[in-house]
Amino acid sequence: MNTVLVVDDDSEIRDIIHVYLRNEGYHVIEAADGLKALDIIKTTSIQLVILDVMMPRMDGIMACIKIREISNTPIIMLSAKEEDIDKITGLTTGADDYMIKPFNPLELLARVKAQLRRQSLMGNEEFNSLILIKDLIIDKTKHSVTLKGNHISLTPLEFSILELLASHPGQVFSTEKIYESVWKEPYGYSDNTVMVHIRNLREKIEEHPREPKYIKTVWGVGYKIE
Structure with a gap:
């Protein structure tokens, strides 16, 4: 106990x-x-x-x-x-x-x-492969995400964006930086690709996507996870 x-x-x-x-x-x-x-x-x-x-x-x-x-x-x-x-x-x-x-x-x-x-x-040898943020558990080795014990199904790109942000808590990533880190190619032009994936992620992991507690928007700069 x-x-x-x-x-x-x-x-x-x-x-x-x-x-x-x-x-x-x-x-x-x-x-x-x-x-x-x-x-x-x-x-x-x-x-x-x-x-x-x-x-x-x-x-x-x-x-x-x-x-x-x-x-x-x-x-x-x-x-x-x-x-x-x-x-x-x-x-x-x-x-x-x-x-x-x-x-x-x-x-x-x-x-x-x-x-x-x-x-x-923390006593588990697999702990280093896990990222824990509030009730969200991200397993980098298994490429799986659970929220309050429930499995969350993410696409590979969604998982990569979430892993990037969660691996650097508090750090703000611009749309350009997220794109180049996840898509592995130069950001050459402006479009809504990253924003759409962020919106889809929020729909899956946020209880209230318009008032997110995990993926925060830093207006005019980018996105971060506390």
Whole structure:
């Protein structure tokens, strides 16, 4: 049974998360601040940490730094702050994921499952052939894609575009660069070929293709996957 440590100074939030995790079969331990969380991690086998940013005694950012000194346990950070700098700070200090309060408990639960699944795969020798992004798993060796456990059928070109973007998270690729990387020929003229394939990809992997959470458009520049 996986044990999840929930660290938040708000007891009501801890209780809500506890109920949802317990109903999914997880063992849950609670802590009200970063110092207590560190004590627990040093003495208890923890498979995942849900860590609030704003807490007394030791905040979540410092707790994340301290946890990373002794453990590679996945960390999902929670914060009421929405500024990008807070997200960047959390992730660069070692967090694996980040959610803004107020959050949907079911979405948090899905992210917990994704992080635990990633952690279990890391012990597999085939892990290096996999790219995991949220609920999307791309197997480069088998040229297969699964979303929330369901197989997604892609054409070879669609798969190559997805693999290119997913292999470089955060990097923006222009239409020209995607074309030359995937089609292996000079981009010599402007057409809608790449855009059409991106649209088809979104129809297959995005729950709401017009509001994509995987393949993002950077207007005037190109496409990227976070």
